[in-house]
Structure formats: structure tokens, C-alpha cells
Amino acid sequence: MQIAFLLYDRFTALDAVGPYEVLSRLPGAEVVFTAARPGPVLTDSGSLSLTADLPLSEVTSPDILIVPGGPGTAAQLTDRAVLDWIRAVDANTAWTTSVCSGSLLLAAAGLLQDRRATSHWICLDDLAGLGAVPTDERVVFDGKYATAAGVSAGIDLAFHLAGRLAGDAVAQAIQLVVEYDPQPPYHAGSTATAPAELVAALRANGLAVTAV
Amino acid sequence: MQIAFLLYDRFTALDAVGPYEVLSRLPGAEVVFTAARPGPVLTDSGSLSLTADLPLSEVTSPDILIVPGGPGTAAQLTDRAVLDWIRAVDANTAWTTSVCSGSLLLAAAGLLQDRRATSHWICLDDLAGLGAVPTDERVVFDGKYATAAGVSAGIDLAFHLAGRLAGDAVAQAIQLVVEYDPQPPYHAGSTATAPAELVAALRANGLAVTAV
Numbered sequence: 001m002q003i004a005f006l007l008y009d010r011f012t013a014l015d016a017v018g019p020y021e022v023l024s025r026l027p028g029a030e031v032v033f034t035a036a037r038p039g040p041v042l043t044d045s046g047s048l049s050l051t052a053d054l055p056l057s058e059v060t061s062p063d064i065l066i067v068p069g070g071p072g073t074a075a076q077l078t079d080r081a082v083l084d085w086i087r088a089v090d091a092n093t094a095w096t097t098s099v100c101s102g103s104l105l106l107a108a109a110g111l112l113q114d115r116r117a118t119s120h121w122i123c124l125d126d127l128a129g130l131g132a133v134p135t136d137e138r139v140v141f142d143g144k145y146a147t148a149a150g151v152s153a154g155i156d157l158a159f160h161l162a163g164r165l166a167g168d169a170v171a172q173a174i175q176l177v178v179e180y181d182p183q184p185p186y187h188a189g190s191t192a193t194a195p196a197e198l199v200a201a202l203r204a205n206g207l208a209v210t211a212v
Numbered sequence: 213m214q215i216a217f218l219l220y221d222r223f224t225a226l227d228a229v230g231p232y233e234v235l236s237r238l239p240g241a242e243v244v245f246t247a248a249r250p251g252p253v254l255t256d257s258g259s260l261s262l263t264a265d266l267p268l269s270e271v272t273s274p275d276i277l278i279v280p281g282g283p284g285t286a287a288q289l290t291d292r293a294v295l296d297w298i299r300a301v302d303a304n305t306a307w308t309t310s311v312c313s314g315s316l317l318l319a320a321a322g323l324l325q326d327r328r329a330t331s332h333w334i335c336l337d338d339l340a341g342l343g344a345v346p347t348d349e350r351v352v353f354d355g356k357y358a359t360a361a362g363v364s365a366g367i368d369l370a371f372h373l374a375g376r377l378a379g380d381a382v383a384q385a386i387q388l389v390v391e392y393d394p395q396p397p398y399h400a401g402s403t404a405t406a407p408a409e410l411v412a413a414l415r416a417n418g419l420a421v422t423a424v
Contacts, residue, residue, distance in 0.1 A: 014233040014390065017260075021226040021363065024257040027423040031259040040252070040263050045236040047243040048229075051252050051261040100391075120391065138395050150391030151233065152367065159397050166423065172400035173410060173421045178226065179312075179332065179362030181401030182394035183350050185371050188384035189393030198385055209385045211239040211378065 004062035010072025015099040022158035069100030099154035120150035216274035222284025227311040234370035281312030311366035332362035
């Protein structure tokens with residue numbers, strides 16, 4: 001079972017590494033990181049690179065595709081080679097998935113037309129503009145398409161997927177191995193629970209976190 | 213504010229990337245990944261490398277040290293150069309922290325003697341053997357030393373640390389940016405909530421996840 005992660009300049013590391021840490025532990029998993037060119041791919045912070053193992057041209061039939069998001073998504077939306085590759089491999093995937101703004105790439109490739117999907121909360125209008133039916137759920141399944149909300153939501157998506165791929169017992173074993181028993185000290189992780197003025201401020205300044 | 217992540221062969225990616233995704237967003241954060249040699253460092257799955265920016269010799273006074281864990285921790289426990297480096301930079305850190313079995317390295321460096329600390333649940337006895345006072349809490353602070361339980365617990369540690377470094381409002385802004393509103397579909401993430409037979413099986417086979 002090959003699981004392919006698409007990397008591109010200025011993607012968000014946790015979007016990929018969260019699901020990777022879960023799905024790479026599935027019995028029989030073969031994980032591959034792929035990008036236009038193999039080698040280090042710089043993340044959005046400018047201070048962390050993940051290595052792409054293979055160029056897109058050498059990853060032709062993954063069983064599972066995972067497309068992360070990040071500030072770099074916008075540039076990929078008009079990259080014909082990337083969108084063509086997503087469409088081509090999707091023809092044979094068992095699951096085509098995304099985290100955060102990665103769903104915009106699936107939609108731009110034409111895969112989410114009239115499908116229920118999610119994205120980072122700041123991207124939901126853009127997702128609608130690309131033909132999908134946006135929802136504000138954390139993980140959304142529609143057919144073989146699974147999309148997660150922002151950044152950390154990819155971890156939850158991966159556990160849902162692990163259960164469908166290998167059964168509840170295996171998914172629970174992985175949960176215990178990575179000790180996924182989250183205990184956030186704050187409750188500002190969604191637009192429903194965060195202070196409204198915080199949502200407005202981040203929306204206004206493009207998610208820049210500033211000192212207060 | 214320099215935040216240094218120690219990388220070494222066969223570390224667990226999420227141990228580092230979880231806290232990185234939170235702390236790199238702090239105003240004024242300068243993140244550096246460091247290892248014995250700069251360049252790609254292979255993680256425990258054998259299929260993902262993160263790039264170390266600088267050799268240990270060029271990271272001499274980080275404000276915050278983060279030591280991840282993983283199957284590779286054991287080999288580092290007897291690496292005098294790594295332990296000496298941890299001890300040397302600890303002399304000037306504001307916070308010295310670890311995720312998962314990374315706490316064994318802090319303890320082996322002599323930094324957790326008689327201090328309350330945590331680790332991956334399978335390592336708590338080893339932590340006691342190295343002089344610390346193990347607890348089964350998810351995040352433990354004792355003086356300037358902060359330790360997290362296994363793998364994903366580093367995310368929670370990072371939010372605690374973000375709040376102490378930059379205040380609750382900034383930490384909450386980061387939580388909303390990375391949409392950290394966890395909704396695990398299973399409840400097996402700790403030894404307290406997982407089925408007892410699952411805990412026993414993983415303990416017996418060294419955390420290998422097998423098909424069932």
C-alpha cells in the first residue's frame with residue numbers, strides 16, 4: 001500500500017507530518033514524499049525542510065494521496081503540472097485526501113465538484129469558489145475524498161483513515177503508540193470556540209500572529 | 213529568541229514537528245534544527261528526512277532547547293558528544309524541554325536528577341533508572357525543565373510553553389491558526405483509556421503495530 005505525500009515550496013510541515021506519523025505505522029504501508037524535484041523542500045516558516053524522495057514523474061499510482069496545505073498552496077493553484085499529476089494519480093487511488101488548504105488543490109484539479117469538503121477555516125470561501133460544497137466539520141468524507149480542516153486536523157483525518165484501512169483495533173494501537181490523548185491548555189482551536197475578535201483579527205491580517 | 217531542535221538518526225518526526233509548528237509562530241522566534249552533522253537526518257520510519265541547518269558546534273546558546281524522542285534515543289544515551297552538548301547549552305537556556313523518550317537524554321545528561329518528569333509511557337521505568345521522578349502526566353514542568361509524554365504530547369507542551377513565553381492571547385492565536393481543536397475518533401491515546409490487553413501487547417512487542 002503506497003501512501004504518497006505531495007510536497008511543494010512553503011507547505012506547512014505539520015499538515016504532512018501529522019498524517020505521516022499515523023499512516024506510516026499501518027502494517028504494509030510504504031510512504032513516499034514526492035515533489036516536482038526530489039531533495040529538500042522548504043516549509044512555510046523558512047526554517048525547516050523535508051526531503052522529497054522522488055519526482056512526481058516517478059510516483060504514478062499511489063494507493064493513497066495526501067495533499068498538505070500552507071501559504072505555498074496559492075502558487076500551486078495555477079501550476080498545470082501539479083494539477084495534472086493530482087488528476088492522473090487520482091484515477092487509481094483508493095483514497096484522495098488533503099489537509100488544510102490542500103483541498104483547494106484537489107478542487108482546482110476538478111476532483112471536488114459538488115462534493116462536501118473542508119479546509120482551513122480561512123479558506124472555506126475559496127473552496128466554494130472552486131466548486132466544492134464547504135463544511136466547517138473537522139474531517140469530511142465524500143466518496144473516496146477525505147478532507148481535513150487546518151494543519152493539526154490532519155492527525156484526526158489520519159485516524160479515521162487508519163480505521164477504514166486497517167480496522168479499529170489497528171487504529172487504536174497506533175493511537176496508543178503515538179500517545180494521542182490531546183489536552184490543549186486553551187480552547188481557541190476553532191472559530192466556534194475562539195474569541196470572535198481573535199477570529200476577526202487573524203482573518204484581517206492573513207493569519208499573522210503578532211505580539212499583544 | 214533562538215529555539216533549537218536536536219535531531220539524530222531515527223528520531224520520531226512528530227516529536228519535533230509538533231512543537232515546531234506552534235513555537236515557530238511566536239513573534240521573534242528564530243528556529244534552528246541541529247545535529248551532529250548538518251544535512252538530512254532520517255527519521256524512525258526510514259522514509260522521511262528533516263534537514264539539520266547547523267552542526268551542534270555552531271548552536272551554542274539557544275534560549276529554548278527541544279529534544280525529541282524515538283527509537284534512535286537509545287544510541288544517543290551513550291554518545292558523549294551529544295550529552296555534553298545538551299549539558300553545555302542547558303547552562304544558558306531559559307527552557308530545556310523534551311518530547312517522548314527525549315527526556316531520557318535530558319536525564320542521561322544529568323539534568324533531571326530528582327526532578328518530576330515524563331516520557332513515552334513505555335519509557336517511564338527507564339526515566340526512573342536515570343534519576344528522575346517519573347509521572348504519568350502529559351506535560352510536566354519542574355523549574356525550567358518541561359517534558360512531554362509520547363510523540364503527539366509535544367504539541368500540548370508547546371502550547372503551555374507558548375503561553376508562558378508570550379502570554380495566553382498569543383498562544384490562543386497560534387491555536388486558532390493551526391486549528392488545534394482535536395477530535396480523535398478513538399479513545400485509546402493513553403494507558404488509562406486504552407484496552408489493557410492493547411497496552412500489554414504493545415509493551416511486549418516494543419510498540420510494533422501489527423495487523424489484527
